[in-house]
Amino acid sequence: xxxxxxxxxxxxxxxxxxxxxxxxxxxxxxxxxxxxxxxxxxxxxxxxxxxxxxxxxxxxxxxxxxxxxxxxxxxxxxxxxxxxxxxxxxxxxxxxxxxxxxxxxxxxxxxxxxxxxxxxxxxxxxxxxxxxxxxxxxxxxxxxxxxxxxxxxxxxxxxxxxxxxxxxxxxxxxxxxxxxxxxxxxxxxxxxxxxxxxxxxxxxxxxxxxxxxxxxxxxxxxxxxxxxxxxxxxxxxxxxxxxxxxxxxxxxxxxxxxxxxxxxxxxxxxxxxxxxxxxxxxxxxxxxx
Amino acid sequence: xxxxxxxxxxxxxxxxxxxxxxxxxxxxxxxxxxxxxxxxxxxxxxxxxxxxxxxxxxxxxxxxxxxxxxxxxxxxxxxxxxxxxxxxxxxxxxxxxxxxxxxxxxxxxxxxxxxxxxxxxxxxxxxxxxxxxxxxxxxxxxxxxxxxxxxxxxxxxxxxxxxxxxxxxxxxxxxxxxxxxxxxxxxxxxxxxxxxxxxxxxxxxxxxxxxxxxxxxxxxxxxxxxxxxxxxxxxxxxxxxxxxxxxxxxxxxxxxxxxxxxxxxxxxxxxxxxxxxxxxxxxxxxxxxxxxxxxxxxxxxxxxxxxxxxxxxxxxxxxxxxxxx
Numbered sequence: 001x002x003x004x005x006x007x008x009x010x011x012x013x014x015x016x017x018x019x020x021x022x023x024x025x026x027x028x029x030x031x032x033x034x035x036x037x038x039x040x041x042x043x044x045x046x047x048x049x050x051x052x053x054x055x056x057x058x059x060x061x062x063x064x065x066x067x068x069x070x071x072x073x074x075x076x077x078x079x080x081x082x083x084x085x086x087x088x089x090x091x092x093x094x095x096x097x098x099x100x101x102x103x104x105x106x107x108x109x110x111x112x113x114x115x116x117x118x119x120x121x122x123x124x125x126x127x128x129x130x131x132x133x134x135x136x137x138x139x140x141x142x143x144x145x146x147x148x149x150x151x152x153x154x155x156x157x158x159x160x161x162x163x164x165x166x167x168x169x170x171x172x173x174x175x176x177x178x179x180x181x182x183x184x185x186x187x188x189x190x191x192x193x194x195x196x197x198x199x200x201x202x203x204x205x206x207x208x209x210x211x212x213x214x215x216x217x218x219x220x221x222x223x224x225x226x227x228x229x230x231x232x233x234x235x236x237x238x239x240x241x242x243x244x245x246x247x248x249x250x251x252x253x254x255x256x257x258x259x260x261x262x263x264x265x266x267x268x269x270x271x272x273x274x275x276x277x278x279x280x281x282x283x284x285x286x287x288x289x
Numbered sequence: 290x291x292x293x294x295x296x297x298x299x300x301x302x303x304x305x306x307x308x309x310x311x312x313x314x315x316x317x318x319x320x321x322x323x324x325x326x327x328x329x330x331x332x333x334x335x336x337x338x339x340x341x342x343x344x345x346x347x348x349x350x351x352x353x354x355x356x357x358x359x360x361x362x363x364x365x366x367x368x369x370x371x372x373x374x375x376x377x378x379x380x381x382x383x384x385x386x387x388x389x390x391x392x393x394x395x396x397x398x399x400x401x402x403x404x405x406x407x408x409x410x411x412x413x414x415x416x417x418x419x420x421x422x423x424x425x426x427x428x429x430x431x432x433x434x435x436x437x438x439x440x441x442x443x444x445x446x447x448x449x450x451x452x453x454x455x456x457x458x459x460x461x462x463x464x465x466x467x468x469x470x471x472x473x474x475x476x477x478x479x480x481x482x483x484x485x486x487x488x489x490x491x492x493x494x495x496x497x498x499x500x501x502x503x504x505x506x507x508x509x510x511x512x513x514x515x516x517x518x519x520x521x522x523x524x525x526x527x528x529x530x531x532x533x534x535x536x537x538x539x540x541x542x543x544x545x546x547x548x549x550x551x552x553x554x555x556x557x558x559x560x561x562x563x564x565x566x567x568x569x570x571x572x573x574x575x576x577x578x579x580x581x582x583x584x585x586x587x588x589x590x591x592x593x594x595x596x597x598x599x600x601x602x603x604x605x606x607x608x609x610x611x612x613x614x
Contacts, residue, residue: 086606090547091538095523144603151600173491173513175523178537179549182513183602185492186499189468190475190596197476213513215464216452216492221472235463235492236454244454254459262460 035059037230051271060228060271062208065110065117065134068167072130072275073121080119082152087114087145093176102176106137114145115170118153123165124279126286129157131166133214142214143174147184150218154191158198163282167205168219172212185217192221201285203278206233206256206265224281225265227256228274233264294350296343300336300559303328336558343508345534349516351508352487353450355413356562358569360388360403360446363486366569367576368392372401375432377424381461384425386417386449387497389432391441394576400436402429402497403446406487419488420453423466426496430470433477442480442580445497450515452493467496474499475599476592480583484572485509485550486561489539501595502579503549505541506568507556511549512539549602 032041037059047053051071052061063071069078086103093099107113115137121130131153133140150166157164174181195202204222206215208231216235227233234254242249252258256268269277283289293301307328314321343351351357364372371393377383389402404421407413429445436443452463474481481500489498489511505511514522516534521527541553554571557564583591 088604088606088608090604091536093536095533095536144605148603148605175514175519175537177604178513179511179539179544179547180602180604182491182495182511183549183599185468186471186475186495186599187602189471190499190599193472193476194596196472213492216467217471218468220462220465220468233464234459235452235467236459240454241456241459245456249456253456262462264462264465 033061035061053271058229060208060230062135062169063271064136065112065132068132069117069119069121069130071271072123072132072165072167072278074123074125077122078119078130079121080117081156082118082149084113085145085148087143087174087177089176090144090180091176091178093178095176099176102138110134110137112137114149115140115142115174116146116149118149120162123275123282126279126282127162128282129153129160129162129164131164133167133169135169135171135209138174139171140169140214141171141174141181142184142188142217143177143181144184146170146174147181147187151184151187151191154188154195154202154218157200157202158191158195161198161200163201163203163285164195165203165205165278166218166222167207168210168214169207170210170212170214170219172214182213185213188218189221192218196223201282203281205274205278206259207231209233211235211237220264224267226274226277227259227265227268228271229256229268231256233259294347294354296339296347297559300332300339303332303335333558340508340559344531345510345537345540346516346531348508348540349488349510349534351560351562352510354487354560354562355408357406357448357487358561358565359408360401360405360448360486362565363403363446363569363572364390364392364401366566367394367573368401375435376428378427378431380427381424382422384417384422384428385415386419386421386453387425387429389429394444394573394580397580398439398441399576399580400432400441400443401446402432402443403486404449404494404497406448417453419449420451421449421493421496422453422455422458423461423463426452426466426470429497430466430473433470433474433481437477437479440479442482442584443477443500444576445481445483445500447483447485447489447494447497447511448487448509449490449493450488451490452496467492470496471499475596478588478592480580480586480591481595482576482579482583484554484575485511485541486572490515499595499599501583501591501598502551504552504554504575505544505550506554506561506571507541508560509541510539511541511544512537 035054038057040056052063089099115134118131201223203224206227210233259265310321374390388405404419406419407416483500483503485505516530519533520529544550557567561568
């Protein structure tokens with residue numbers, strides 16, 4: 001239990017001491033980051049200030065979870081629930097490492113207990129429930145905890161008549177949880193259906209990357225499906241498809257624009273205007289109130 | 290000629306020796322009746338020993354056996370002539386990797402939907418090895434809504450390596466098609482009974498698997514990823530598929546223990562591919578056993594229980610500590 005207590009206190013501290021809206025990216029270890037778009041090397045602190053948009057080519061780089069929360073919520077309005085929900089190891093899964101060790105390392109690295117956080121927020125003064133996935137935590141993979149948190153977020157939305165916004169970023173299912181992780185697809189999708197039945201809006205934000213079991217469940221089921229520019233969004237990853245069909249894939253395949261053109265998205269929204277756009281949609285859906 | 294699996298070799302060797310002895314015996318040179326009887330008596334216990342102790346990887350091979358009965362074969366045995374196949378998603382096309390239609394089971398109308406594999410190379414190419422495109426899932430959804438409209442229970446047969454990873458599938462929204470089925474099945478107002486008959490390959494399998502009852506054949510598998518895929522990603526080595534297979538715990542016994550399925554259906558000795566009719570009878574028996582109870586439940590209660598069935602699934606750290614005392 002020693003490490004657990006330590007981490008608990010550490011997380012608690014990070015919640016209290018650090019005004020999260022002002023200084024979100026506390027744990028960014030590298031001084032420099034290279035832009036995957038143009039190759040430009042950028043000072044991490046400049047990147048943080050620029051919402052993880054490349055200062056040269058505007059490439060939308062992956063955004064740490066707290067920065068994302070800060071981006072979308074009014075100052076200090078985020079009140080998290082289920083914060084300390086932690087995964088078990090139902091399969092006693094071991095590959096090159098034991099699964100509990102992987103989780104412990106991910107907790108150490110990210111200061112989060114799993115790959116999603118959920119809570120209440122104000123978005124330009126509109127009350128909503130916000131779920132944000134965390135790619136830095138085991139590739140944003142969905143296991144029991146992610147499934148549970150998002151399902152509860154959607155259920156709270158349904159019973160409290162509060163719109164739900166979920167920002168997806170995920171490599172897919174958490175393989176280490178085997179069948180339990182697969183079933184989270186059914187669980188979260190059923191919860192979306194419950195929200196639909198309650199006639200409460202669900203805005204799904206698909207960011208780079210949203211793939212596999214996450215793309216093939218709740219993330220594709222938004223009343224509004226919004227993507228960030230250049231995000232990879234797919235069921236099967238490009239490498240898997242290339243191996244299957246033994247062909248090179250066309251440029252831009254499975255990127256946001258491709259999905260928009262194929263009718264899978266309502267719109268592509270730049271990160272700088274994302275919050276405004278969400279607020280606008282919720283405002284219109286609520287008879288302008 | 291049935292495909293031989295390596296662990297079946299001892300059985301096949303004895304069977305071959307019996308055949309040889311019979312030929313000699315029938316030629317009238319010597320009386321080998323006793324030897325033949327002795328060898329024959331060894332087969333049953335040997336089969337039992339082998340099939341009761343299969344590794345995950347070996348079960349996967351049985352689950353993928355090319356001679357394993359397919360959805361349309363089960364339908365033939367279960368409904369006889371009383372089945373009408375329905376085609377097309379009314380949106381794009383008809384996917385041969387998923388079949389469905391209306392049928393009668395002992396005088397009760399049902400909607401049957403399942404993945405469809407081929408039985409040889411040619412039919413497998415036509416069926417895309419049972420790997421559906423979005424139009425397959427959308428056909429399945431159309432048929433489920435049809436079932437709801439006419440108040441018919443739905444029976445699904447699950448047997449796929451997974452949804453097809455291809456350009457067309459991505460262009461037409463493979464993710465959305467699967468996701469939509471998961472959501473819609475969770476609230477379909479008629480009973481849904483699911484059978485995992487062979488390979489339960491990930492989201493492409495689950496897209497027909499959100500039911501009130503879920504059954505699995507003894508030598509079928511149900512997994513979040515194939516052993517090969519898992520080995521390639523987590524072990525960085527596709528040759529570690531055997532290790533990945535046992536780590537993923539995808540055998541029917543594992544899934545029963547995990548509370549994901551309701552019951553394991555026994556297969557004919559040596560696997561469903563050795564006796565299609567008997568395997569089909571097992572399914573029919575199970576449908577007839579559970580259908581009356583499910584039909585008696587009101588639609589509201591039915592979907593509430595179905596929702597809770599999937600809502601409950603998940604394992605968390607605190608619970609584990611409690612379990613361990």
